[in-house]
Amino acid sequence: MSQHVPIHSWSGSYYINSEKRWVSGTLSLTRTILRFTSEQNQESLASLRLSRIMEIKMESSSFIFSTLTVLEQGNIKHWFGSLKPCRAAVYHVLEHFWRERLLSPTEPHGAEAPLSKGQELINLISGAQRRLEDTGIVLHHQGEQFDNMAQGLEKIESDLNVADKLLSELECPSWWPFGKLPWKSHQEAKSEAAAKSSYNRGAGKGQKVITSIPAIISRVGSTGDMKPGSLTVLVSSLEVRDANGQRLHLFEREEVDDIRVHNPYEISVRQRFIGRPDICFRVLSAKMVEALSVLEMQYKKKIEFTRDYAVFQMTPTTTPGSPEGAGNIWSAGHGQDTDVPVEVPAGELTQLQLQVLQPTVTEAEAQELKQMLQQxxxxxxxxxxELERQDEALDVLGSSTDHTTMNINRHTRRMRKLM
Structure with missing residues (x-):
């Protein structure tokens, strides 16, 4: 399976400077390379590494033809035109992945030397640690919601006790009030205020931000509408915003019908309606993996992985900020003969054999790996x-809910007898 699986592709044309002509074909963006392939013979006419790109601009040719130019190191300019669905949409996607690669802390400077096995293991464990931390944040907020539910049930029980006393007084015929008791209206007002305060606290906690990533946002059904923005994952909802911070749409957790994962960098979120068009946003981001770790747990029954995602899983995992193929730590060195004869003098060892004799993981890397594994x-x-505590809280909530439901039904029957 090729390592150059495209994240996104567009039809367009490329200007061959040596022949002074335009050639139609396909512009594709992979994890680390921007490539243009001719339509006629599938020949690769241009292949640019994102790390070598100096500038991406929207310009016009001498014929007032709207084009997209990419300036490579060495002052080499590449011209792309007739891009579909539109030039601006292609520009926003390319600029997003290019900038995220430049801002990535793992971006190597100068020559792109492969990472050592120790660094690859550290990156792998670091990703697992971030996912576990995100999971812990979600579990913490979930525990807070359980605590709020328990407090609400306690408040209901307290109100039911008051209702039981009032019903007992109303059922007694020895004295019957001829008007509404003032202390009763005061109690009702106090209960409503407490319930409203509890609801506001719960609503405030439900809007806590778990993670927010920059992204390219497009609404399905709008041609060429691909603009920079952000995707924010909240405890109880998903929020899509534009580059100015204006909210485009808010998906409540129960309103999300499905989340389709097209590849490790692109998802679509859909909310279905009856009698009117669905609301569906497509989100493309170089940092999508940070949001996916949370979405997989929050929407595990609604998330769906497409066949395109399976193609990416079959290729070495890399990020826009890492050298291509560096994430495939298990296949590195596979099929290579690493045996070095012991009798060979040190002066006759080749550079490759010297690299083989070097330790795969240094002592400092081993210590760092040990600390990360302990964390x-x-x-x-x-x-x-936390999960055990929440299991116990769920058991208590279940029994309390059953008890509260039984008391409400009993009070309802008593009230009907009084009417």
Whole structure:
């Protein structure tokens, strides 16, 4: 399977400077390369590494022809035209991935030397640690919601006790009030204020931000509408905003019908309606993996992975900020003969054999890996403790809900007898 699986592709044309002509074909963006392939013979006419790109601009040719130019190191300019659905949409996507690669902390400077095995393991464990931390944040907010539910049930129980006393007084014929008791209206007002305060606190906690990533946003059904913005994952909703911070749409958790994962960088979120068009946004981001780790847990019954995503899973995993193929730590060195004869004098060892004799993981990397694994173990134990606590809270909530429902039904029957 090719390592150059495209993240996104567009039909267009490329200007061959040596022949002074335009050639139609396909412009495709992979994890680390921008490539143009001719339509006639599928020949690769241009292949640019994102790390070598100096500038991306929207310009016009001498014939007042709207084009997209990419300036490569060495002052080499590449011209792309007739891009579909539109030039602006292609520009926003290319600029997003190019800038995220430049801002990535793992971006190597100068020559792109492959990472050592120790660094690859550190990056792998670091990603797992971030996912576990995101999971812990979600578990913490979920525990807070359970605590709020328990407090609400306690308040209901308290109100039911008051209602039981009032019903007992109303059922007694020895004295019957001829008007509404003032202390009763005061109690009702107090209960309404407390309930409203509890609701506001719960609503405020439900809007806590778990993660927010920059993205290219497009609404399905709008031709060429691909603009920069952001995707924000909240505890109880998803929020899509434009580049100015204006909210485009808010998906409540129960309103989301499905989330389709097209590849590790692109998802679509859909909310279905009866009698009117669905609301569906397509989100493309170089940092989508940060949001996917949370979405997989929050919407595990609504998330769907497409066949295109399976193609990406079959290729070495890299990020826009890492060298291509660096994430495939298990296949590195596979099929290579690493045996070095012991009898060979040190002066006759080749450079490749010297690299083989060097330790795969240094002592400093091993110590860092040890500390990270200890942190992972601590996070996993904390998550397990929180899950056990939440299981107990769910049992208590279940029994309290049954008891409260029984009391409400009993009070309802008594009130009907009084009417």
């Amino acid at each position: 992972l173990k601590s996070l996993a134990l904390e998550a397990e403790t």
